[in-house]
Amino acid sequence: MAAVLLVEDDETIGSLLESALRMHDYEVMWSRTGGEALRRMTIDEYDIVLLDLGLPDLDGIEVCRRARGITPTALIIMITARTQEMDVVIGLEVGADDYLTKPLRLRELLARLHAHLRRGTSSNVVPLRLGDMVVQVAARRVTLAGDEVALRPKEFDLLQRLAQEPGAAVSRDTLMADVWDTHWRGSTKTLDVHIVTLRRKLAEAATNSVTAPTITTVRGYGYRLEVPAP
Template sequence: MTVVLLAEDDEAIAAPLSRALGREGYAVTVERSGPVVLEQALAGEHDLLILDLGLPGMDGLEVCRQVRAAGSDLAVLMLTARTDEVDFVVGLDAGADDYVGKPFRLAELMARVRALLRRSATGEDGVVEVRGIRLEPAARRVLLNGTEIGLANKEYELLKVLIDRAGQVVPRETILREVWGDAELRGSKTLDMHMSWLRRKIGDEGPVAERRIATIRGVGFRLNTD
């Protein structure tokens, strides 16, 4: 079973988030002070650390720095009420894998959790290559036949959802939930527009039978592996 260490001293956030993680099938350990969180994180018994920056005793940034200094590759998702871009950069520089600002939408946070756990399971920093498309999550970079291509944020997230499930049909609702944090957008054209832009950038606008991304009408999309 996947085990999540939730480091949050605000009970109003910790309690509902812990319940939500439990509903997703994760075992959850909740800790509220920085030194205890660090000790638990270094014990090697958890798969993911959801880390609030404002912890008593030792703030989240220092916890993260010490976790990385100890050589741990534990996946770290930071939570913070600070929303300045500089704070995001500082958090990532400290070794966090991803960063979510408060207040957050629970659906978006759970999507980030699932994505981080998938990335951790793949090894090699989550690098995946399918039909000439190489996705490097640590560098947030995509290469097409060896040449880097520029994708907008949502295009990148859309590609990642598909490439993480290469060969599988991914329902529209799943894509909307994981990329936009809202499956209720299914009646809008948002997904179709971004899919069109993504296809253009990966040169996937030729004959339907030759495309990397297949449209499964009424269901979703599939990234073909052959």
């Protein structure tokens, strides 16, 4: 049973989400303020954090940033009524893995949660070795020249997907379908933000590597993971 921390101050929406999640066998803890949610994260472990950005005490973006420091392995999904794309980009940059916009479609939310959890427990346990980089699928760890690269859940999933076909161009639609959701309807900005962060982390970790993989943009199509020859 997956543990979900629901952070939502609207009583109507919170009650609906809590009931729906419990009906689908999720263990739910509901916090109505950002401060309360952050305190709960220091006490208990959660698999998923559903975080409304419009909270009464703390800005949701700030809650997201602090939450990532407290619970680095949890999936953080923002729930936002904000229409400006920059709000979503900032949320993804400070630690969110995904986002949904209000009004929520319950079926989409449940499908997204199921997809995240399914990918987090992949049965493929064979390590992927690409130059100096090793993607340990079962342990969900990445090392580069022997040093571990700290990745957020969706960064790991994205790198793993690209690493499955080194040298091959993978389309944006395929990455969105395989890493996020097969019925994705929203902006692909979440993919762009994760690629930027992933590139930076790989570059920072590649100081002592001569065969560190790099992510190349295939203009008008998608991305490719390239491994230099030794």
